[in-house]
Amino acid sequence: MIWVKPDDKQAILHNIEKHKWKKDYYQAFVNRVQADVAAYYENPKQYLSGLPFDLSAQKPGQIPPFFYINNPDKEAAYRRNKLQHYLKNAIDCSIIYFLTNDEKYVKYSTSVFYTFLKSMLQLKASETPFNGGLIYQDDHLRESREVGAQMPVLYDFIYPYISKGGKGYNFVTDTYETVSVTEAETIFRTYVNLALGRGIVDCNWPVLESSSLVCNTLALNSESERNYFLQYYLTRDTTHQDALAKVAAVYKKEINWPESLNYSSGVAKLSTYLMTLLTKLDSSLHLGRKYPEILSAVTLPYYLTYPNNTQQILFGDGGRSYRHPIVNYELAYFLGKLENSSSIQNEFGSLLNTALQEPAYNRSQLNPRSYIPEPYFEEPLKLLWYCPEIVGEVKTYPKPVTVELPFAGILLQRNLSSSANPKHGLMTFVGGGAFIHGHASGMNMELYGQGHVLGTKAGKGSYTTEIHENYYRLFASHNTIVVNGYSRGEGGWVNLAINTVNKVAMEPLAYKKPVSGNYSFTISGFIDDKGDSAEAKQERTVGIIRTSTATGYYVDIFRSESKLPNQYHDYIYHNIGDSLIFNTSDQDFVLQSDEDRYKFKGPEKWGRERKFMNPGWHYFNTVETSNKYEKDLEVLFEANALGKQPVKMKLFVTADKNREYTKALAPPSVESVKAYSDKQTPTLVIRKKGEAWRNPFVVVYESFAGTSNEGQIKSVESILQNGIFKGVIVNSIVNGKAIKQMIISQDNDDSIFEDKALQIKFKGRYAVLTLNAKSQLAELYIGNGTQFSYQKWSVTAADAKAVSLSLTISGKNGNSNANGKFKISYPEGFKLTETIINND
Template sequence: MILKKIVLVTLVMVNLFVFKGVQAQSLKHPVIWVTEAERADLLEKIDKYDWAKSVVNQLHKRVDTKLKIHQSNANIILSTIPDFAKHDRENTERKASPIAAGHNKVLTLASEAGMLYFLTKEEKYAQFAADILAYYIDVIAPLTPETTTICGNEFFDPRTTYAPFAIAYDFIYNYLKKPNIKVYNKAKNTRVAFNNNKAQKAIANIVGNVMQEYGKPDEHGKIVSNHPILTAPGALFSIFCIDDDAERNRLFNVFWQKGTAHQNSFKNTILPMFGEQGIWPESLSYSFMPIITMVLNIVDRIYPEMNVTQDYQNIFEGNFLFDHLRHPNRKFVRFGDSKRNHDGTQDLYRYTLSIAERRGYSNLKKQAQIALRQAYTAEGGYKPRITNDIFNNFKPLKLFWGLPIPAHTQGDINFNKPTVLVKHAGVALQRNYVEKNNELYGLSGIIGGAHYVHSHLTGISMELYGAGYIMAPNAGLPKSVSERKIPLHENYFRLYAGNNTVIVNGTSHGLQPGSWKDGAYVWQNKTVNIASEPKHLENPISKNFSFATQFLNDDVNKATQQRTLSTIRTSDKTAYYLDVFRSKSLNENKFHDYIYHNIGDETIITNRKDDVLKVTPTNQYKNDIGDPVQSPGWRYFENTKVTKSTNKAVNIRFNINDDKRYMHMFVPKGTDRTYTKALAPATREAEGDYINKKTQVLAIRQKGEAWDRPFIAVLEPSTTKKASVQSIEPLMDGAKIVGAKVVSKVKKCVITDYIISQENQNATYNNIKLNLTFKGRFGIVRVEEEKNKNTYSLYIGDGETLRFKTYKVTSNQEKSAFKIFK
């Protein structure tokens, strides 16, 4: 008890020293985004470039009208400030959101007025910002770090209110330090002398509330969510507003080195999670994390001696990975809780360019300039906009850190490489690019799955693009936070049946221990890449062929799975995917279900003669395993109708009536299967009307194992009702299926592809009838017949030798080879 009293007295004495005594202040404001020394160059940039002028004009448009209102009646703007919460755990995120939005609107106004003061030196802007800040200071200063809050949520305030408060204070600091500065006091309806000691107490409370040094310590090396990244600006910006040098440096050390359980150490907990690929290990739209590059830039500007930009080059290089993960329509691929239309790449490039320019990183500078030029070209020119976004208060950095991009930057970045791997997510992308009208005729697909924060439980899922649409979509994320908690998301979209995958014995599920979210039951093993041609971000050996194989050792479901996706082009306007999915239970193999979703209006199942197969209603997917999330999730299938079992070849066509696009699916003969067509919930972020229409679903059920008899499907997206693919047959090795013969007709050319896809790179296939032998995992023999002339193409994606008739290729050190024989 005596010790507690001594500590309390000591804290009170420190408080008196910091806020009532003389403070050592060596930091010159503004400092967070820009300095006074940079102002002249900034004004020159505004004078010289229209895009910079437009940002300034937008700031004026957002501030000037409200400034005039405030000058006529100071109560009007201040009266729009919502009530303050009583403590930082008073409100859920859902309840805090509108409160935070209201405060953010006013505090953003203050920060933008502060920016205009810096640019124009007109004191009316500083006075406007000061009057707003004074209102907040009066409320926050009497509190303690534990009781400090604005919107009543410890996660929302550092993201939405604390950062714009700090930015405003930083920009008008020199004005506030002038003698006899007065600010409006709404309660007294008069102007009073500005009290910087009170402002410092309020800022110290804000910093204390974010850092929560009164809570548990940080565990360095712990895997954390993105929360401490999102709250970092609220902490860091506020720390740089602390006047006392010793306290500011101490707090920065806690932020950077020591950390707390709430605001983890940037150096020792957050940054190590980026790994070799330099990206944040979550689903794609969460992975951009431009705050990381922004923080590194700010820290490097203020503490250049730390040399942080040199230490984290992998992160800056990783910023350029995301543009490799776009479909031909520039929408992002989707894995886990991800949104296609969220795009943080330009912020990443601008922040990286700012660092590279200042530090002289010539390679990074060139990459950033090229990437920005390509992005601006795709958008029809650079037209920066400042818009309202409570979670992104950093849009004016387009002006302060923005740099002109040369009109003709030498070189380009090839964002159309065939193979892209995202290791933490277990994802492999396969792309086939065409120079002319790639959006319509290019292919792009991904396969994979793993457990990570914001992951879904999918096994080896698949997503395919074609004919201008993301035809076969992964599930993604709903519009609102509240929708993430409804059964449709938790019990369908997040589970196997909401994705394109294979379900084992009707029981594929995840575990709760280890799951990133309470009650989610989504823990699964990681899918890993075991082969691809080309390798990650390397050039292909053939413009027509590429492949990737993903492997999953599924400890949860006691199963082994392997999936190969290949893009195969037959002309500038025709191409198809080959999907080979091997799966087996390590216990009893009762049955396997191949689940495939396609946007559209109709699913038509026919035999090889184009006769429609009869279907009857079935309830075989109206069940679950009885876990809390109703795995595997297929209870959400509606209007389920099944064919009789057949071992004949089956063709399926998915019709997209809006603009007459199609996905043609071909399944070879040889294995007894039933085909169920159904409707599923509408596809999130789908194009056009398909965002509201039910999604077409096909479920192919096969009794027993699916390893020696894998699911094989050719999928051809097309603008025509008739596919270029004519037929598909299995390639057999005894009783095992090791690939497919695919026959296509393009104009007058008949193209026959013999595609061998074996389970390992040491497997040998010998087809005496075809006079074909192959040692390896993946290879293709193509025969093109036109005008009685044959052309042969031999491709080894992963293997040693491939021989067809008298033609032969041997692989290089990369285990690949390609040659055309005429």
């Protein structure tokens, strides 16, 4: 009854017979077990004795116990894989028996189960409350997925056979023996109790253990006992196990499971699996209708992908590669059928049919055996649950301009070109926070260009290794600022907690309509105060500015100020590629070798998962640093292995006092494209001595491809008012025409910038004024502001409430879009169309 009921059988056989993909899959499913079945029948003693038994503990005439397996054991991986291999083959054979009544398969499955049962009954579960298991003495978390979740499913399929007298083979005595229900239930209760009494809460552990908890509960004969233990999955928490209701509440609050994407996707999959399993068992539970927020999270990773659709944003221990979570879609669609919910079926039917158009997905394909630590259900349920036909419209799923992930402090913005060419897309995000599998990142940023993530977080190393813990997890591996050489995490998960980056302003708001197709922006705030030697406040403004269907750029304005004397701030930027060049012939700019600059100065020593060699920049090598340089500077990154033409990222860094520039090679950005995943990453560091708030780090980034070192931007210069930074002027040649863009960025909603000579005045946070070659208004974008005037043009927000607005001029005609009420005045002779965007 766990995966199927007896009356499901005919429908499954009908689908196999009538639908080619199911028939092909079933045939491959049957073929795969033949070698093991043949080996068993040729010599059952030899076949079963291939399991990892501890012969030194064997008692006369009894099947020996398994070895206890601990993570440090040299043979651990081999032994674990052996256990999984036998269990997975036995489950598959038991399913074939269920469908065909061929006892050849059930005899094999029963003997495997019996061997496991007799061996496991001789083991004593570890008493450690943290993570003690039965076979895996120091890792119930893993055992619950690799063994615990499989034993009851196998038993469920062979139960009809053993209840009619079917026996298991004892390879020691060469006899067939009765499979005791009492003994089987002893193992099931052991795993139930391990799930309820081991592990930790408020992380993904309870969800990872839940397949074992639920399936072992369902294998018990007593209905009252089943109902009692099921409440511990559905509603009742323990000090070691969170129930589904608590998990759903986290989704409702955080939008997504609050861990890095590889872990959060696994939580969504396992939760959807068990919600479907239990709804199939008891339709009155209506878990799909009750917890729609979990199903909504299934689709979220797609909305966090870059324009190339193959990479997703990288934060914490997550991975870069993206593929549609087809299994999650299939389970959710089947759940929609069980719930008779047209909304669930429509959503996931369309997602499935759209994804299945891609060549990478073939429903009839059976994948090779996998031994990753996951409950085994994807492949069998493709046969037993997946709907033979999917009803749903194939369509394009538009990605929102902005997305917010509050738990990770992430504000994402993208601009997809009307050309539909992923190389023309723009996308960036800023974020950082404290969560399970999070990294001490500060306000990290990534930048996409020419079809690739160029400005990248470094990724992650192998867990517990020195480089993973002392570089990939720390500030220096991110595109961020290190304050006073000290920035770090402290407290929280493995002592890596940082304050969560907070949203100050953004346009458009997450998932809302933008006022412009060419502009968006975010402002993020952060307090860097872990430990006692950074004590800084920071604010980062990042804007996307599109200049044509194929071109655009980013502006990054990073303010940082420490309370401490003798403060200094290091702005770090990594870009995959082959080289970093300071594009200047100025004799005042001199580079010298500086290998001591980032050496670790201690006194901390690395203590695994507790103490780290912050901020991690001791891994930088081939370090060269300039003298103090106070002029504008251009920096060029070049990558020659991303396509037929070199891909470049050009940085325009505005002038400021007390600046030093460093080029270095950092460890490989392991989650980047294959060509650069094992090569050192060219890295720029800009050090500012003194505060960097009134005069922040300001960098304009433009990516382009080709042999020329020139993009469309020709120059960038700061706008200062009374010596305080107010914005930048970017001069470009776009499609042969000169344009000037004034990007105004202020640190307060009530701040005012005014240039009487140019007849400009702006009150607010962020705006972009675009002028043609004759200094005439071409476009105006107010990201957040209450008043803007340029010559005879004037925009004023109604009721002094900040608005976002775009104004585009073509000849004597203009169009405005705004997300709030405003008043506008303009020169005579113009015709203006005004639109208010309703984002309710």
